Amino acid sequence: MRSHIEDQFERWKLDDLLLAYPDLSLRPIVNGVMRLTGTLAFSADAKGLERIDDAYEVEIIVPPSFPRELPLVKETAGRIPKDFHTNDDGRLCLGSPVRQHLELKKSPTLSGFMKHCVIPYLYGFSFREKHGQLPFGELEHGMKGIRQDFAEVFGVRHYQAAVRMVQLAGMKKSDANKRPCPCGGGRRLGKCHNHRVNVLRKQLGRTWFREQYRWLTG
Numbered sequence: 001m002r003s004h005i006e007d008q009f010e011r012w013k014l015d016d017l018l019l020a021y022p023d024l025s026l027r028p029i030v031n032g033v034m035r036l037t038g039t040l041a042f043s044a045d046a047k048g049l050e051r052i053d054d055a056y057e058v059e060i061i062v063p064p065s066f067p068r069e070l071p072l073v074k075e076t077a078g079r080i081p082k083d084f085h086t087n088d089d090g091r092l093c094l095g096s097p098v099r100q101h102l103e104l105k106k107s108p109t110l111s112g113f114m115k116h117c118v119i120p121y122l123y124g125f126s127f128r129e130k131h132g133q134l135p136f137g138e139l140e141h142g143m144k145g146i147r148q149d150f151a152e153v154f155g156v157r158h159y160q161a162a163v164r165m166v167q168l169a170g171m172k173k174s175d176a177n178k179r180p181c182p183c184g185g186g187r188r189l190g191k192c193h194n195h196r197v198n199v200l201r202k203q204l205g206r207t208w209f210r211e212q213y214r215w216l217t218g
Contacts, residue, residue, distance in 0.1 A: 005029060008064070013110060013111055016109070021040055023038045024036045024060075034064075035060070038057070040058045042055070049127070054122065054123075061073075070100055071110075080125055094117045094118060094120075095117060095120075095121070096146050097146065099153075104117075105204070124136055148162075150163070156182060161184065163217065164182035170213050172206070176197065177190030181193050
């Protein structure tokens with residue numbers, strides 16, 4: 001009989017990841033948490049920009065609740081400075097939670113996480129090393145950047161409105177649509193930004209948005 005861990009690895013398509021990145025090694029599983037360490041070599045480009053071949057020493061920590069909970073990624077050779085989109089504990093800031101989760105909805109596997117979240121970050125840093133600037137737009141670091149990205153996702157201008165949109169996305173559609181739209185246009189949500197909120201609520205779920213609202217306002 002297959003074990004729970006084996007079923008999990010199949011859902012995550014771990015074999016595909018290790019085939020694509022053969023210099024990563026699986027470490028012993030502790031309390032259901034998976035660790036991958038080693039060299040992450042990639043060849044990537046961005047629209048209209050050059051292809052870059054590079055490699056980084058990394059540690060990837062995958063929680064048992066993946067893809068609902070995001071993996072943690074660290075660069076372990078000291079190449080990426082601490083002031084470049086990293087947290088105090090060394091974790092790389094791969095992008096806002098909403099963007100990462102939306103990408104994982106398209107491909108909820110470890111390879112999908114690597115392709116859409118990790119490699120773009122590393123490509124961006126490699127490009128910056130070479131050219132002195134980032135190839136993509138840059139969010140503010142930390143909570144300010146997360147609120148900034150929520151504002152863009154929901155199509156509002158102000159961070160306060162974005163946080164209110166997150167709260168409404170965590171509510172039932174019938175209840176949220178009766179509330180004033182946070183954009184400030186004077187209409188209720190059901191006659192304003194309801195389509196955008198409804199799509200995101202369907203993609204990520206009310207529970208996820210409620211958790212984000214508590215985090216943003218805690």
